Amino acid sequence: MGSPFISAVKCFFKCPVCTMSVMLNSEALRDQNLVKSLKERCPDVDVDNLGFYAGFFLALLFVVFCVISYLFFNVLRFLYF
Numbered sequence: 001m002g003s004p005f006i007s008a009v010k011c012f013f014k015c016p017v018c019t020m021s022v023m024l025n026s027e028a029l030r031d032q033n034l035v036k037s038l039k040e041r042c043p044d045v046d047v048d049n050l051g052f053y054a055g056f057f058l059a060l061l062f063v064v065f066c067v068i069s070y071l072f073f074n075v076l077r078f079l080y081f
Helices: 004-014 016-024 026-030 032-041 047-080
Strands: none
Touching: 004 016, 004 032, 004 047, 016 026, 016 032, 016 047, 026 032, 026 047, 032 047
């Protein structure tokens, strides 16, 4: 079994709709069909902490893309101005 962060990221790519619904609404864990679907597709994920780790992954991805765009536009500024 891997780390909970890696298993949450894998689950995000396997079932993004399920993961986003858990991340955005903590009451979604009361839906037994959703929990059953998550357990079938991602058996090694901790469903209780899935929203936290998926949100952390998306925040980290946002910061990485912001840094890339900042660097990209600074390089363009030096090349063209």
